[in-house]
Amino acid sequence: MEKRVIFHDRWLPYLLVAPQMVITLVFFFWPSGQMVWQSVLLEDAFGGNSKFVWFDNFVHLFSDSSYYASARITLVFSFLVASIGLALSLLLAVMADRVIRGAEAYRTFLVWPYAVAPAVAALLWLFIFHPSVGIVGRVLRDAGVPWNYQLNGGQAMALITFAAAWKQVAYNFLFFLAGLQSIPSSLLEAAAIDGAGPVRRFWTIVFPLLSPTAFFLLVVNIVYAFFDTFAIVDATTQGGPAQATQTLVFKIYQDGVQALDLGGSAAQSVVLMVIVIALTVVQFRWVERKVQY
Numbered sequence: 001m002e003k004r005v006i007f008h009d010r011w012l013p014y015l016l017v018a019p020q021m022v023i024t025l026v027f028f029f030w031p032s033g034q035m036v037w038q039s040v041l042l043e044d045a046f047g048g049n050s051k052f053v054w055f056d057n058f059v060h061l062f063s064d065s066s067y068y069a070s071a072r073i074t075l076v077f078s079f080l081v082a083s084i085g086l087a088l089s090l091l092l093a094v095m096a097d098r099v100i101r102g103a104e105a106y107r108t109f110l111v112w113p114y115a116v117a118p119a120v121a122a123l124l125w126l127f128i129f130h131p132s133v134g135i136v137g138r139v140l141r142d143a144g145v146p147w148n149y150q151l152n153g154g155q156a157m158a159l160i161t162f163a164a165a166w167k168q169v170a171y172n173f174l175f176f177l178a179g180l181q182s183i184p185s186s187l188l189e190a191a192a193i194d195g196a197g198p199v200r201r202f203w204t205i206v207f208p209l210l211s212p213t214a215f216f217l218l219v220v221n222i223v224y225a226f227f228d229t230f231a232i233v234d235a236t237t238q239g240g241p242a243q244a245t246q247t248l249v250f251k252i253y254q255d256g257v258q259a260l261d262l263g264g265s266a267a268q269s270v271v272l273m274v275i276v277i278a279l280t281v282v283q284f285r286w287v288e289r290k291v292q293y
Contacts, residue, residue, distance in 0.1 A: 032273070038266035045260040057267035066243065067251070067268070074248045077161060078225035085165040085221055086214065089172030094202070096173075097180040107177065114170030118228065122235035125163040149237065153244025156237045160245055163236065164229045172217050179213040180206070219283055226276050248272050 039057055043050040061067055096107050113121070131137045131148040140147040149155040183206060191201045207214075230249045233239060239246035239254065246254070249272065256265025 081225040082221040085168040093176035118231035121167045122232040
């Protein structure tokens with residue numbers, strides 16, 4: 001039986017959503033508008049003098065080869081972070097959902113990394129894989145592996161990828177575990193009675209029922225890889241070596257804060273926002289067709 005909430009005060013619904021609307025306007029729409037306006041200006045280092053230059057910042061941006069290199073790095077980095085994070089968290093959720101002794105303790109330990117700040121997570125991986133003082137770094141060096149992420153761009157990309165994916169695994173794990181626990185056990189028992197093995201039950205029953213959760217996490221993880229991994233890159237590689245790990249969000253910081261190119265960095269922010277919106281639209285337009293609700 002459908003239940004509907006009736007507000008006797010016509011202004012009460014607006015008052016209830018007002019705090020969230022204020023936060024959205026102040027912390028999203030207003031900065032976004034300032035960013036768009038600043039992208040068409042040529043300003044000095046302190047923003048005191050400005051000149052309206054139309055789309056000159058964008059013309060200069062799209063003629064910069066280093067920007068295209070950062071875009072390629074960001075796409076590869078985002079794909080790796082999303083795929084590794086989703087696959088590993090789904091595996092851990094399936095294992096933690098099994099009826100075993102101490103399952104609650106395992107689940108608690110798997111959630112804890114989400115409370116770690118991105119910069120702290122980056123430093124943890126930095127200390128582990130440092131070529132001189134890191135435990136794994138020294139083991140690799142003693143085993144004859146020429147490990148040095150400070151000189152090898154591929155190794156540096158691997159370091160920030162695993163650090164970013166590890167940071168996001170706990171978040172994905174929570175949603176996957178909740179999705180697994182919401183699947184009726186009667187479906188799995190019926191499939192087992194019909195002779196379906198664990199692997200077949202997972203791919204024919206569990207995974208299709210988890211597809212809405214997986215789709216949501218796919219969108220969240222891509223946005224995370226594009227925006228929220230700045231601290232990881234800054235604390236570990238700082239875009240090096242030789243700009244091998246210079247993602248788009250880190251290039252915005254370098255050009256805007258370090259090089260003091262305010263208009264150019266604002267133009268990059270606008271382009272990055274458009275890219276993320278476009279990727280989200282593509283996912284909802286085509287990927288969502290594979291989702292079974």
